[in-house]
Amino acid sequence: MAKATVRVLVNGYGVIGKRVADAVARQPDMKVVGISDVVGDYRIKIAAAKGYEIYASVPEKAEEMRRAGLEVAGTLQEVLSKGAVDVVVDATPEKVGAENKKLYEGQGVKAVFQGGEKHEVAGVSFVAQRNYAEALGKQFVRVVSCNTTAICRVVGGVHAKLGIRRARVSIFRRAVDVWESSHTGIMNTVVPELKVPSHHGPDAQTVVHDLDIVTMAAKGSHNLFHLHMGMLELNGRATRDEVLEVLREEPRVVMVAGGDGVKGLNSIFEIARDLGRSRGDLYEIPVWEDALTVSKDGREVYLMWATPNESDVVPENVDAIRAMTEIEERADRSIALTDDRLGMVKRLY
Template identity: 50%
Template sequence: MTQDVIRVAVNGYGVIGKRVVDAVCTMPDMELVGVADVVGDWRIRAAVGQNIAVFASTGQADAAMRAAGVPVAGSLEDLLATVDVVVDTTPKKIATANVPAYRAAGVKAVFQGGEAHATTGHSFVAQANYATAVGRDMTRVVSCNTTSVVRVLGALQDASLLARARGVLIRRATDPGESHLGGVMNTVVPEASIPSHQGPDALTVRPDLDVVTMAAKAAHTQTHNHYWTLQLTRRASREEVLEALRAAPRIAFIKMADGLTGLNTTVELMRDLGRPRGDMWEVAIWEDVLAVQDDEAFLTYQVYNEAIVIPETIDAIRALTGSVPDGATSIAMTDQALGMRREFLPQPVRALTDG
């Protein structure tokens, strides 16, 4: 692509869609043209209040949105006619039906992890397989948990340290904004099969991973929690494992010793840091919990399910358009624009002593 600015549309203004919108508006090489949706409630009216052009995804939606007082700029087809890339953040299983419209409009398309790998034939995590997405017509950014799996296990694999991985995922019951619709209360619900879908999904990005995952839903709504037992390729020190993780992008470190002792404390920290919506785009690994015994490593980390895929989506936009052929360059651009960190807290000041 020769143009300087990538013109982007977002189809679906929900939990992920509104965050993609914010991120696109933060990127110096992208322009948000508009968003499409099927509702005219508070969510889309909030977009109107931010001077975002709103389009109707269907004819029926157009009538309903206008009846609700939403200024509709046009149809989804009108929006697609003016952009280079559409990011589809519609609810799970709906996006596949949108593929013909995107192909007819000749636009690149980025889908989310709720869709099947077969929808696009390509699944994406920037640090793992950016190059294979360059110039493609479409790709699928894998789910929040799968993104974390590829980031963390991929870092150890790239350092030639990982032989196999076995993980347990404690998932949030539902998104915070939908907790009024029902959810898990006062119980934990194991997923009915092993492996859970995250392990096989990670293989769509890194086929050579030896990984098995188990998962359960718990009675909370903010963030997921992972526990991993890792068989290393050799005896290693704790510092070697940490260095491998530090060498990878989008992994940050938190410490129990700093009072970050539960999922809620990290969520509160993101708010105190002034993150938009309190989002955490990084995988947060508890550094002082990580343990290594001979050729095994044990670690736990936190995944902010509403935000972790946002930087991957931005990189996918650049990869599809070919505007930035190099993955490391795109990752650095995205991370700088969003303000991502490797450490969330400043280093403690040591008292000076005489002598």
């Protein structure tokens, strides 16, 4: 069956947007119409050099971007009103997406929002392996944040197969993203998030609706990846082997081991670079196999995983596009295609 090629525009070429653009460009059933942004710095110049058409997200920025030396094909509104776009991936800063929704509604275009927006902006929050069907045919879908994506994959996977009574998760966040480490961030400290529970738990419930989860979070003095610690109480009992089997079967979850030299978040980044991944990105969630522990009574599971904060949501954006446009109705087939095109694996080494 011949399928349409979905025409995608990425609005906001930042940490997530640039990665989603490249990921969409690799899909056989999608193409990147262009990217839109409001600045003309090195990031957008690299996008232009890659061959992406550049649009100005707001008309008043077009001239500034041209003065910076960019060839600007037009404004976001212009390209949308031509009917040239099927889906906008909105990766603008948080709360800007909610503002943009009016434009997308006015133009009758579908849009994928990111985790910085509230669940209500889209009405459907999305992690492909958990609730692909909820997004089928929808105009608006929200891909949840990196932390929530990781929780939904790992904890959600255990919940789906073994049933969790209560999940309690601690999150040690990176201070800031790499690209902005020169002008913000923290140094030699840990900064707790004083709102307890942190927003990640309720956010995970927008995807895994029946999960009892509480999260606490703090920022560390580093800029690559988050570390999560999960303490899960099961409804029943399980062995360590059973939990390991669940995690091995779960898509986009990979096992790593300290015994193989994977000592910290830095090791994860080095692996992604050694694998030749674009930008050193990892789309999978690495779970430490040697730390995976089940209590003697089989009722509690303790585990730790790394959350690649810049990149784990990238395949979710791709799958969200397939679900919304219904070019693929099955989650497993969309996931398999995305993973194949992004070079994703079930064993990193």
